Amino acid sequence: xxxxxxxxxxxxxxIAAPMFIVSTPDLVISQVRAGIVGSFPALxxxxxxxxxxxxxxxxxxxxDCAAPYxxxxxxxxxNTRLEQDLALCEKYRVPxxxxxxxxxxxxxxxVHGWGGLVFHDxxxxxxxxxxxxxGADGLIAVAAGAGGHAGTQSPFALMQEIRxxxxxxxxxxxxxxxxxxxxxxxxxxxxxxxxxxxxxxxTEANAVADYKQAIVAAGASDIVYSDLFTGVHGNYLRxxxxxxxxxxxxxxxxxxxxxxxxxxxxxxxxxxxxxxxxGQGLATIDSVTSVAERVxxxxxxxxxxxxxxxxVTRA
Numbered sequence: 001x002x003x004x005x006x007x008x009x010x011x012x013x014x015i016a017a018p019m020f021i022v023s024t025p026d027l028v029i030s031q032v033r034a035g036i037v038g039s040f041p042a043l044x045x046x047x048x049x050x051x052x053x054x055x056x057x058x059x060x061x062x063x064d065c066a067a068p069y070x071x072x073x074x075x076x077x078x079n080t081r082l083e084q085d086l087a088l089c090e091k092y093r094v095p096x097x098x099x100x101x102x103x104x105x106x107x108x109x110x111v112h113g114w115g116g117l118v119f120h121d122x123x124x125x126x127x128x129x130x131x132x133x134x135g136a137d138g139l140i141a142v143a144a145g146a147g148g149h150a151g152t153q154s155p156f157a158l159m160q161e162i163r164x165x166x167x168x169x170x171x172x173x174x175x176x177x178x179x180x181x182x183x184x185x186x187x188x189x190x191x192x193x194x195x196x197x198x199x200x201x202x203t204e205a206n207a208v209a210d211y212k213q214a215i216v217a218a219g220a221s222d223i224v225y226s227d228l229f230t231g232v233h234g235n236y237l238r239x240x241x242x243x244x245x246x247x248x249x250x251x252x253x254x255x256x257x258x259x260x261x262x263x264x265x266x267x268x269x270x271x272x273x274x275x276x277x278x279g280q281g282l283a284t285i286d287s288v289t290s291v292a293e294r295v296x297x298x299x300x301x302x303x304x305x306x307x308x309x310x311x312v313t314r315a
Contacts, residue, residue: 179301
């Protein structure tokens with residue numbers, strides 16, 4: 001299946017991942033205007049009525065852009081706002097909806113009803129099958145090393161298994177933070193790179209200065225994988241865990257009865273406000289820049305990687 005028309009005119013094949021707290025209209029609009037898909041979690045708009053204002057602003061300020069924007073909906077049963085948020089997405093005919101934590105036929109049908117696309121994030125082949133069976137148009141393959149809620153499988157293994165049967169659009173997530181890695185995602189069979197952590201270290205991101213600087217300072221060894229903070233395994237910055245008074249190397253298991261995808265129901269520190277999510281690809285992020293500057297750098301690195309690979313194949 002070819003890349004959907006909605007996504008054919010991107011400057012580079014990148015979808016910016018929706019990040020809790022961090023992704024707000026300023027970041028999304030900058031991403032879309034820079035030529036990539038910008039996205040945000042609906043739950044970032046608080047109170048719920050604020051989502052109407054956000055969608056109105058984003059729709060208006062990106063109306064002339066070739067790249068679309070996306071809204072992330074948590075479809076897990078704990079999300080009491082799902083129906084209300086879905087109705088607002090329908091009001092603004094959101095072009096791309098990213099669903100997480102449980103594929104949902106009713107949500108997919110609703111999005112298709114207004115002409116939108118649904119991409120569902122998955123961490124293994126079994127969940128990928130379920131998502132497609134329930135009507136997802138595309139998949140986001142969340143491999144090991146991704147920021148936030150992440151899987152454990154190598155991107156090689158994950159992409160091989162999914163591409164063996166699925167010919168629809170796939171975005172690959174997991175430690176992608178430079179142009180060479182964007183090309184590598186395509187070499188593995190993905191249509192798009194799904195990138196989160198590098199946008200935290202941008203001027204438009206809704207993150208405190210210390211969080212942005214922690215992204216700049218960190219590398220792969222500074223990331224800790226735990227299910228303590230939301231009940232679902234994810235990757236977090238070691239320094240933020242220590243600052244919350246916890247031992248990053250001896251974290252207890254989560255309380256599964258306190259699943260809380262918005263505010264960390266398992267301890268006093270609030271994920272993701274105090275415990276900062278990040279992926280393993282941080283070593284290439286060496287400064288806080290604007291979104292436009294970061295996209296320009298990714299594009300330059302991506303084109304250079306294409307040239308380098310062409311030279312290798314000719315040889």
